[in-house]
Amino acid sequence: MRTILAIDDKENNLITITGLIDCYMPDCKVLTATSAEEGISIAQIEQPDTILLDVIMPEMDGFEACKRLKKDDLTKHIPIVLITAVKIDVESRTKGLNIGADAFLSKPIDTSEFVAQVNVMLRIKEAEDKLRAENIVLEELIEKRTAEISKKNLKLQIEITERKIAKQKRAKAERALNESEKNLRTLFNSMTDIVFEVNYDGRLVNIAPTSTKLLFKEPEKLIGNKLHDIFPKAEADKFLKFCRKCLDKNKAYNLDYSLLINNQKTWFEGRGIPKTQNTILFIARDISERKKAEQIQKILHNISNAVISSINIEKLIYIIKEELGTIIDTQNYYITLYDDETNSFALPFLADEKDRSQSYSATNTMAGYVVNSRKTLFATENQQKKLVEQGKFKFIGSRSKVWLGIPLFMNDKVIGVVVVQSYTSEKAYTKSDVEILEFISGQISISIDRKQREQDLIFALKKATESDRLKSSFLSTMSHELRTPLNSIIGFSEFITEELTVAEIIEFVKTINDSGRHLLSIVEDIFDITIIETGEVKILKQDVQLQSVLNDILQIMKIEQQKMKKSNLDLELLISPNEKNLLVKIDSSKLKQIIINILKNALKFTSEGHIQFGFSLMPDVNKPMLKFYIKDTGIGIPLEKHDFIFNVFRQVDDSDTRAFGGAGLGLSIAKKLIELLGGEIWLESDVGIGSVFYFTVPYEVAEFVKHTEKSEINYPPINKTNKIAEKNILIVEDDTSSYKFLKLLMEKFGYKTLWAENGKLAVEICKKNQDIDLVLMDINMPIMDGFEATKEIKKLNPNLPIIAQTAYAMDGDKDKILKAGCDEYISKPIRRELLFEKIEKLLKLNEVAVL
Numbered sequence: 001m002r003t004i005l006a007i008d009d010k011e012n013n014l015i016t017i018t019g020l021i022d023c024y025m026p027d028c029k030v031l032t033a034t035s036a037e038e039g040i041s042i043a044q045i046e047q048p049d050t051i052l053l054d055v056i057m058p059e060m061d062g063f064e065a066c067k068r069l070k071k072d073d074l075t076k077h078i079p080i081v082l083i084t085a086v087k088i089d090v091e092s093r094t095k096g097l098n099i100g101a102d103a104f105l106s107k108p109i110d111t112s113e114f115v116a117q118v119n120v121m122l123r124i125k126e127a128e129d130k131l132r133a134e135n136i137v138l139e140e141l142i143e144k145r146t147a148e149i150s151k152k153n154l155k156l157q158i159e160i161t162e163r164k165i166a167k168q169k170r171a172k173a174e175r176a177l178n179e180s181e182k183n184l185r186t187l188f189n190s191m192t193d194i195v196f197e198v199n200y201d202g203r204l205v206n207i208a209p210t211s212t213k214l215l216f217k218e219p220e221k222l223i224g225n226k227l228h229d230i231f232p233k234a235e236a237d238k239f240l241k242f243c244r245k246c247l248d249k250n251k252a253y254n255l256d257y258s259l260l261i262n263n264q265k266t267w268f269e270g271r272g273i274p275k276t277q278n279t280i281l282f283i284a285r286d287i288s289e290r291k292k293a294e295q296i297q298k299i300l301h302n303i304s305n306a307v308i309s310s311i312n313i314e315k316l317i318y319i320i321k322e323e324l325g326t327i328i329d330t331q332n333y334y335i336t337l338y339d340d341e342t343n344s345f346a347l348p349f350l351a352d353e354k355d356r357s358q359s360y361s362a363t364n365t366m367a368g369y370v371v372n373s374r375k376t377l378f379a380t381e382n383q384q385k386k387l388v389e390q391g392k393f394k395f396i397g398s399r400s401k402v403w404l405g406i407p408l409f410m411n412d413k414v415i416g417v418v419v420v421q422s423y424t425s426e427k428a429y430t431k432s433d434v435e436i437l438e439f440i441s442g443q444i445s446i447s448i449d450r451k452q453r454e455q456d457l458i459f460a461l462k463k464a465t466e467s468d469r470l471k472s473s474f475l476s477t478m479s480h481e482l483r484t485p486l487n488s489i490i491g492f493s494e495f496i497t498e499e500l501t502v503a504e505i506i507e508f509v510k511t512i513n514d515s516g517r518h519l520l521s522i523v524e525d526i527f528d529i530t531i532i533e534t535g536e537v538k539i540l541k542q543d544v545q546l547q548s549v550l551n552d553i554l555q556i557m558k559i560e561q562q563k564m565k566k567s568n569l570d571l572e573l574l575i576s577p578n579e580k581n582l583l584v585k586i587d588s589s590k591l592k593q594i595i596i597n598i599l600k601n602a603l604k605f606t607s608e609g610h611i612q613f614g615f616s617l618m619p620d621v622n623k624p625m626l627k628f629y630i631k632d633t634g635i636g637i638p639l640e641k642h643d644f645i646f647n648v649f650r651q652v653d654d655s656d657t658r659a660f661g662g663a664g665l666g667l668s669i670a671k672k673l674i675e676l677l678g679g680e681i682w683l684e685s686d687v688g689i690g691s692v693f694y695f696t697v698p699y700e701v702a703e704f705v706k707h708t709e710k711s712e713i714n715y716p717p718i719n720k721t722n723k724i725a726e727k728n729i730l731i732v733e734d735d736t737s738s739y740k741f742l743k744l745l746m747e748k749f750g751y752k753t754l755w756a757e758n759g760k761l762a763v764e765i766c767k768k769n770q771d772i773d774l775v776l777m778d779i780n781m782p783i784m785d786g787f788e789a790t791k792e793i794k795k796l797n798p799n800l801p802i803i804a805q806t807a808y809a810m811d812g813d814k815d816k817i818l819k820a821g822c823d824e825y826i827s828k829p830i831r832r833e834l835l836f837e838k839i840e841k842l843l844k845l846n847e848v849a850v851l
């Protein structure tokens with residue numbers, strides 16, 4: 001049943017409407033409301049199919065109610081028929097249509113119009129309800145479909161989003177990958193490190209372009225090469241072993257190694273990282289600078305320590321070479337020590353392929369140039385040539401491709417130069433090598449200076465010890481050697497006071513004389529060695545005929561041979577006919593002393609057989625040398641004593657029971673004199689067979705011979721009576737016994753004598769006595785010494801010959817005596833033969849001068 005809601009404030013109208021509907025529309029139910037408000041509520045609740053709404057109502061009119069009903073979702077679909085009072089009320093109808101009214105009826109209500117109108121409304125409502133119902137179904141369907149679609153959409157969207165995200169992720173990952181690959185590539189290409197990959201066979205599979213330092217060639221050209229094609233074998237072996245270790249153990253390891261690159265030792269610190277099963281990535285870094293710094297520290301430390309560990313300066317310089325050799329090429333190295341006093345260099349240690357000289361003058365040398373300029377010289381061959389052209393130095397020794405000399409300073413003084421050079425490569429040294437050497441040179445200077453001081457101390461200590469040893473040795477030897485002859489002298493002279501036959505006295509005096517001479521020879525030897533050792537001996541070269549000098553020696557030795565009762569020995573001087581007239585400039589007196597010393601030994605230690613001596617020329621050496629030999633068939637000398645016997649006070653047999661006398665000085669004097677002359681001595685000897693002593697002496701060929709030495713010495717016979725009895729000799733001597741001896745000697749010869757006890761008296765006597773023919777002047781005297789007295793006497797009478805007699809033995813004293821005006825010189829103890837020879841010579845000279 002359909003429902004119609006009638007809203008009118010007038011009950012009558014409502015009754016009318018209800019009656020009409022009941023009558024004409026029996027299947028419709030009527031609901032009524034007397035106010036708009038009530039009507040709206042009923043409409044909302046009951047949902048009528050049509051609403052009949054009176055326009056004119058109190059409180060809320062029909063327009064307002066229609067408006068509200070049409071606005072309300074619950075009621076807007078219900079058709080509304082507005083019932084107006086006036087039939088053709090256009091205004092009301094327009095207004096009603098505007099606010100949503102569906103139809104109009106006017107009062108009084110026309111029944112047929114009313115029924116027709118309400119039916120239309122009902123049909124509309126029905127159609128609308130149907131529509132609405134369909135709509136709802138449709139909407140529900142749409143909603144359902146929409147929901148389904150939305151669901152699907154959502155799923156799709158999720159899928160799309162997921163895909164998008166995945167895609168984005170992929171893109172991001174790709175970008176990241178690209179980025180990181182790019183980064184890696186940039187890193188690989190721009191790394192300063194050496195980076196390459198090697199496989200198990202040692203083949204290079206990848207190389208960073210910056211790895212040229214290690215590989216010397218363009219890296220890309222090396223891909224595919226084997227380690228052994230690139231590195232020296234030892235290094236390649238080491239590398240391959242290392243790569244395989246990394247791969248076998250699948251572990252990263254470190255490897256430090258060094259290579260010689262462009263002649264420069266280069267250190268690397270590397271790490272091998274297994275990349276695949278078959279390749280390792282090797283990253284290395286040049287750590288030469290760090291290594292060098294470390295090495296320099298080590299070298300400085302070692303050089304400083306070497307002062308203690310090295311035994312001498314040669315060894316120290318050798319250690320320095322070894323140390324420097326760890327960073328630079330020291331194949332040709334030396335340290336030359338400079339002596340500013342002599343402007344010369346000494347080479348305690350030289351390691352050079354070509355040059356072997358040991359000491360040389362600094363003038364015109366490269367090292368000398370370094371000393372003078374006080375600066376490092378680093379010069380290639382061409383630069384050296386230019387400096388030579390500029391006159392800075394000359395080429396001495398072998399030329400090098402590059403020469404590096406660094407001055408060694410000590411207290412601002414150049415004490416030497418450290419030199420390294422290369423004969424093969426101009427590029428053997430770099431500027432950095434120069435810097436390093438300059439840096440280390442300070443420590444080298446300190447070490448050398450310390451070692452030199454230490455050596456000086458050791459030398460001084462040695463000298464002190466040696467002189468101490470010599471003192472003991474001297475005392476023990478002298479005790480024996482001096483006491484023995486003194487024993488005879490004192491013993492026999494005591495005997496002479498007793499009653500003896502003339503023959504016995506002569507015998508005893510002879511023994512006393514022999515012992516005295518022996519004593520004198522020892523004293524002379526001691527003087528000689530002392531004078532040589534103090535460096536007082538001077539070389540005096542003269543032009544001589546060598547054969548004549550050797551003949552003199554032969555004569556002296558023959559006398560000696562007789563004295564020693566060894567006439568059975570053949571004593572020979574052997575000179576080849578070619579050399580018989582050889583004229584040389586030589587210090588003949590030292591040569592005589594040397595040969596006599598050696599010959600005396602030969603005589604002493606030979607009892608049978610022969611003794612020969614002679615010489616030969618050695619023209620093959622730079623300096624012309626004379627080589628002398630003295631050969632005997634004596635007892636010989638064991639090999640282990642060959643050096644030893646040249647030391648002072650040293651003898652083969654130094655026991656208390658030794659069979660031969662001697663102070664152990666002869667050979668040391670000979671050796672020292674030979675060395676002084678610039679030669680050397682050595683020997684060959686077999687025990688029981690004999691000895692040959694050799695020695696060399698440099699000589700110069702004489703231009704002419706001023707005076708040929710006498711080949712034979714003819715001493716005047718002692719008892720010769722000359723026409724000299726009238727000659728007056730003044731003996732100036734403070735020592736009474738010496739005076740007595742001289743007086744006796746002179747008078748025995750027939751001279752008349754006068755005595756002055758000191759120089760002053762001698763001058764006075766000379767003033768008073770014009771007939772004095774010769775003065776024998778002692779030097780060391782009280783009041784006025786011999787020098788002074790000689791000068792005074794020579795002033796009075798320049799032609800009066802004066803012979804000085806002195807106990808002084810130094811070379812310099814002779815000069816002093818001759819300078820004072822003495823004509824001759826004779827040393828005490830006086831050898832009478834010699835004295836008479838000199839007196840005779842002077843008196844004759846004097847006669848000629850007077851004439």
Ligand code: ADP
Nearest residue numbers: 601602605645651652662663664665666667668
């Ligand atoms: P000495 O005064 O003892 O002879 P030297 O210095 O002359 O001193 O000689 C040293 C030592 O050398 C001698 O004591 C002797 O042992 C040995 N000697 C020297 N010359 C010879 C020689 N011709 N034959 C054997 N031994 C010799």
